[in-house]
Amino acid sequence: MMRQAEIKQFGLDNLKVIEVPEPKEVGPTDVLVRLHAASLNYRDSLVVEGKYNPKFPLPLVPCSDGAGEVIQIGSQVTEWNVGDKVLLTFAPKWIAKEATHSEIRHTIGGPLPGTLRELAIVPETGLVKMPSHLTFEEGATLPCAALTAWSGLFQYSQLKPGEFVVVQGTGGVSIFALQFAKLMGAKVILTSSSDEKLDRGKSLGADFFINYKETKDWGKEVRRITNKVGADHIIEVGGAGTLEQSIAACRPFGVIHLIGILAGRSGELNLLPAVMNNLKIQGLVVGGRKAFIEMNQAIEQSGLKPVVDKVFPLENSVEAIQYLRSGSHFGKIVITI
Ligand SMILES: NC(=O)c1ccc[n+]([C@@H]2O[C@H](COP(=O)([O-])OP(=O)(O)OC[C@H]3O[C@@H](n4cnc5c(N)ncnc54)[C@H](OP(=O)(O)O)[C@@H]3O)[C@@H](O)[C@H]2O)c1
Structure with a gap:
């Protein structure tokens, strides 16, 4: 069994940590990732309330940013090895600079399951290498917030x-x-x-x-x-x-x-x-995988460290979202898994 935080109905009070069976079927081009940290975006608060998109399927595991390590690879996976430290991409089908409507909307943390869970099966193209000087808590801040800022300033x-x-x-x-x-x-x-x-x-x-x-x-x-x-x-x-x-x-x-x-x-x-x-x-909305890889190269070369304001354990995900809503943070809020 593994732990995950999910909502069965919209509303922050409905966000609960539960035990579910571990995922088993790792397809030939999939990767099994053990998640160690997630970070919060303003979007997550809206998703949980049903204000981002009330049509998102329930139950839903929220959160779009995640960092972890590869623990199993599918038979045809060439890009990843067991033990690699990786970050999930927000939109796993969005690779290049421009994307189709469906590639932009196919995102984790709604409608796809998000990162507040111990294990996730991800297509091999839905991952990028985590900059080597970062902790999982720091790495988890990059997929949405950092890439959005990067795409604006350097892609578009x-x-x-x-x-x-x-x-x-x-x-x-x-x-x-x-x-x-x-x-x-x-x-x-x-x-x-x-x-x-x-x-x-x-x-x-x-x-x-x-x-x-x-x-x-x-x-x-x-x-x-x-x-x-x-x-x-x-x-x-x-x-x-x-x-x-x-x-x-x-x-x-x-x-x-x-x-x-x-x-x-x-x-x-x-x-x-x-x-x-x-x-x-x-x-603009976040960005594609190629931009993410470019950004990570800049982060690694420069030694840039993300600003992590506060870290919460998975059990305190509700408090973490309440803290985000208070607006008292500076930089990113992280949840360890
Ligand atoms: N398009 C995308 O791809 C994308 C990606 C990520 C986020 N977003 C959106 O971008 C916004 C920020 O997201 P976030 O995750 O960075 O949020 P966040 O971490 O919750 O940022 C909140 C901060 O925004 C500042 N703020 C609030 N109202 C403001 C105003 N009227 N004028 C100037 N600053 C104001 C406040 O800073 P001070 O406390 O310093 O005043 C507040 O602490 C949200 O609307 C989010 O949905 C979009």
Whole structure:
């Protein structure tokens, strides 16, 4: 038997750790992975509540990020060996830069079973090698949050040294965006609701700081910091509630990486300045396996360490999600399995 956390009905109170039979049928091109750590994304909280997609099949094992080791391989598997340390990919059929609708939607942690379980059978293409300097807890932070920031900055646009990047808030995606931007020699303008978190951002190399609760018109402040030019990239995790400020903060021909909707998914917006400034508003969701491998090479070469805020045991998965909802974290929240 093995342990897993699952919901039989939507609702955080329904998330329970149970014992289930171990998976047995490892197909010829499949790999059996013993998971050691998972990490939380904002999505997981929505999935558990049935707010991400109420049509996801139940029961469901939540969570999309996982790290573990290979313990068995199928007869035709060539890429993996027993003992390899691996990370699961969010969308196991998404390999290249572009993907079909079905490849994008075929994701773990809903509708496919997620990573809050001891054992998982994964197609061999649904894994990447974990950077060798990372622990399982650190590795587990990479599949969604890190790859989203990486795809935005390096797949769908090309961040260059010296450019200005506005990073909204200090959650999982945003802190990776900060770290990748500094790796590339860019200048980071970090925003947060908390002065204490802005201080922590300083230790990661952020260059300029705005408290978005105190400075509501922060787009103007970004223009001041950039000598009225505007920033080259905006990491947009707020969505409709922050987009007007992002448009005000962005230089002509700059890019707004539309990643999240923490401040609302719809609303009345003045989009004229986006038109008049030739802005690119790039929606994006995570990324493909090739980008993941590229990102891991950059992480390994640079020795970059993900920022893990707090680690919870599997039995405390409910508390971990409540902690995510509190918004008091800085970087990633991890669950050990
Ligand atoms: N498109 C994708 O592929 C993708 C992938 C991952 C995540 N996402 C989305 O991106 C968003 C962030 O995800 P996450 O996992 O990084 O979340 P998270 O770790 O829970 O981040 C939460 C943080 O976001 C900041 N924030 C909240 N409201 C804000 C606002 N109005 N303006 C600026 N910052 C704000 C806060 O930072 P402070 O406490 O510092 O204020 C908060 O602590 C979510 O909407 C998520 O669904 C999308």
